[in-house]
Amino acid sequence: MEKQYVTNNGMEIFHYPGNHLHSFCVSLYFKAGSLYETEAENGITHFLEHVVIRNINFLMGGKLYGHLDRLGLMFNACTYKEFVQFELTGARDHIREAMDVLVKVFEPICLPAAEIKIERNRIKAEIREEDEKNSLGFFTGNIVWEGTSLARSITGQSTRLDKMGKAVLQQAHSRLLSPANGFFYVTGHAREEDLAYLKQTVERYGSGSGSDLVPRSNFAPLPRSFFRRNGRVAVKKSKDTVVRFSFDIDTRKYSQAAYMLLYDILFDCENSKIHQALSEQSGYIYSFDPGLEQYSNIGNLYFQYEVQPARLLGSTEMVMKLFYDLKQGIRDELDYVKPAYIDNVELILDHASNLNWAQAYEGHILEKGSRDPKERKREYEAVSPEEITALAREVFTCKNLVVTVKGKKSKKLEQDLENIVRKLDEE
CATH class of the missing domain: 3.30.830.10 (Metalloenzyme, LuxS/M16 peptidase-like)
Structure with missing residues (x-):
């Protein structure tokens, strides 16, 4: 049965016990993505997903990936139209080390401009290689979701990424990837004391400016021709x-x-x-x-x-x-x-x-x-x-x-x- 905890800074932690397993999964979810983005900031959630992981590596002196490999941990992240997920999985003995890594998502972005530029170039390469704009899916999306934020891509446009510098990313990070706008979900082998440890660790961070956000309800804007397609x-x-x-x-x-x-x-x-x-x-x-x-x-x-x-x-x-x-x-x-x-x-x-x-x-x-x-x-x-x-x-x-x-x-x-x-x- 699902359990729920709430930290002092307003973050929800959900836990579905699975102590019969040898593995765990700790994930962090935020309600963000193109659904909530303006045209000018389209792609910023996906950019943040990349930058945050690079920022964690920077804070760890460039040793994040070696640290994960030594512990057999897998760190994955993905941005969708309506949320972004960060996930760490591994053997049950290393759940607290995984939690220590994952909470660094809340750390302020302190990357040098050169590091942000590298990540921006990686995303531009991703956009170029996927060639989404020439796909049937993108063509269809512009018809199905015409006139709404959902018609825009998750990755954004290369020209707009150029306008997203360190200050813009820091502001968006404080607003979007904050305890007030997200929740943890823990599954697999996790003891009550592990959940208490996570709660205590999260409480070291403030609520961020995400507390100023209007509650996000996952409601899609209704396109003008919705339910009136006429084949x-x-x-x-x-x-x-x-x-x-x-x-x-x-x-x-x-x-x-x-x-x-x-x-x-x-x-x-x-x-x-x-x-x-x-x-x-x-x-x-x-x-x-x-x-x-x-x-x-x-x-x-x-x-x-x-x-x-x-x-x-x-x-x-x-x-x-x-x-x-x-x-x-x-x-x-x-x-x-x-x-x-x-x-x-x-x-x-x-x-x-x-x-x-x-x-x-x-x-x-x-x-x-x-x-x-x-x-x-x-x-x-x-x-x-x-x-x-x-x-x-x-x-x-x-x-x-x-x-x-x-x-x-x-x-x-x-x-x-x-x-x-x-x-x-x-x-």
């Missing part, structure tokens, strides 16, 4: 042929369990409908990339795949029929996806890092998760075929759908795709 088709000129289907969703209307089970029916098991239809039974594709971008109010369910140009229309017809058929009712589909959440519900307790992510993200970022495996099991058991059918009818309509394509651009292709997409709403 929009948009094509980006390219030598490759990649197609993406994106559906607007209201994340408040159904349970988290219902959304996850629908996702799995479509995408996430060997018997998933997309895998069977487009790969196993037709050979049109080998793989595909699905996703569920969720916020507290709205979200986006999507998937994309690369296909031969001659099979683009045929595969799109197949996908539309699949969605249409789901709206007519499901039969035994839940029998194939529920076991992962019911029979296997306690398996996550064997993996400190996975449990940490699930409890922290679903429970305290998205605020839709269960606090205990037994509660989670009951939530998934309660989902009925009728609820999944109702959800499919709610989601899979032209008013929610945007179809984007990278390929040979022509008016005929757009018209052909629009004609296929309209079949989704046929009675």
Whole structure:
């Protein structure tokens, strides 16, 4: 069962005991990212993620990485649109050494300008190598999240990074990566005295200027055309042929369990409908990339795949029929996806890092998760075929759908795709 502690400087520490494990996971989460950034400061959270780790290394006299290796610790960090995570994992005997490293995230940035410049150049290289702006995902995001902060990239633009010097980073660090704007989550082997040690260590730091932030609720801004897509088709000129289907969703209307089970029916098991239809039974594709971008109010369910140009229309017809058929009712589909959440519900307790992510993200970022495996099991058991059918009818309509394509651009292709997409709403 999840436990909660609150430090004297206002920071929450959540703990899910797992003393049967030999490992631990200590993570630090902050509500920050492009969701909360203005256009001028876009990318600053991701920049801070990098700079903070370099700052820790600087404070340790350049010995951070050797220190981690000697103790067998793994230090990872990642920035998302709505939060940033710092994570340390390792053997249970070294949990306090890991905590000593992780709390240094709160230390003021004291890097010389030359060190900040190196990190800025590394991020510019990351932006260049990933070439996100030429991706179908970025093209789609500018349509789905048009006019909102969510249309912007996590990494920002190279030209804006040049304007983020030491003073700007110090101010953002004090405001965003402060005890008042974050929380710890501890899983795996951690004793009560280890939690007391972490609490005492965190209390050495003030609350930071994050205490002045308006409470961050993970609510996404509503784009003007959300739920009014009319089966929009948009094509980006390219030598490759990649197609993406994106559906607007209201994340408040159904349970988290219902959304996850629908996702799995479509995408996430060997018997998933997309895998069977487009790969196993037709050979049109080998793989595909699905996703569920969720916020507290709205979200986006999507998937994309690369296909031969001659099979683009045929595969799109197949996908539309699949969605249409789901709206007519499901039969035994839940029998194939529920076991992962019911029979296997306690398996996550064997993996400190996975449990940490699930409890922290679903429970305290998205605020839709269960606090205990037994509660989670009951939530998934309660989902009925009728609820999944109702959800499919709610989601899979032209008013929610945007179809984007990278390929040979022509008016005929757009018209052909629009004609296929309209079949989704046929009675």
